[in-house]
Amino acid sequence: MKRLIEEGYLGRLYHVTATVTSGFRGSAERPWNWWSQRAAGGGLLGAIGSHMIDLFLWLFGDIHAVCGQLRTFVKERPDPKTGELRPVDSDDFASILFKFSDELSESIGTLTLSAVAGPGGENHIIAVGENGTLILDARSRLWGARRGSGQLADLSEPDLAVELPEIADNIWARSFVHIAREIVQALREDRTEFPDAPTFRSGLHVQAVMDAIYESSRIGCWVSLAGD
Known part of the structure; x- marks a missing residue:
């Protein structure tokens, strides 16, 4: 979107x-x-x-x-x-x-x-x-x-999370799967950032x-x- x-x-x-x-x-x-x-x-x-x-x-x-x-x-x-x-x-x-x-x-x-x-x-x-x-x-x-x-x-x-039967069929659960994958990949590659990740400033703005x-x-x- x-x-x-x-x-x-x-x-x-x-x-x-x-x-x-x-x-x-x-x-x-x-x-x-x-x-x-x-x-x-x-x-x-x-x-x-x-x-x-x-x-x-x-x-x-x-x-x-x-x-x-x-x-x-x-x-x-x-x-x-x-x-x-x-x-x-x-x-x-x-x-x-x-x-x-x-x-x-x-x-x-x-x-x-x-x-x-x-x-x-x-x-x-x-x-x-x-x-x-x-x-x-x-x-x-x-x-x-x-x-x-x-x-x-x-x-x-295509959304790979949909293919996992244990994942609840809603946007919240699938979104968590996607961000978890990004975090795991960043850890494996010893990165501290990934694209479009929220920051402390983002959270402060929301608050x-x-x-x-x-x-x-x-x-x-x-x-x-x-x-x-």
């Missing part, structure tokens, strides 16, 4: 829509744990949103402003030891708007995250531009259509975007990233 974007498949970016939903936190009977406490690192924005923000930055460039709403729909969970209800303050839902860099001032991204959705869930990214559309689905299949073609084409490339989203949800308006 990144290669096609760099080659101009989308042209000028219009908008990006990403959705990741599941029901794994939907039951109020699920016991309280660290996931239920924001101070302990719990919450959907940190667990899943951080990866999606990193992907947005990698594929579409810098984010200079965000507007987000975080919600905690399941507000209490039973303590696993005592059975008494304990308060939950971590988010199980997030809806976020992104404004990309000044060069793409009209381009906008949306991200919807839910851990309280129904069965099945969704996991996809849709990027729409002046020249075409690209869609990455939950099974890492890439679909595309040039502007005016009227039909999606399968642009996927800055997340902090801005938390602040936006708190004050109820757009928040610009520091330095913009």
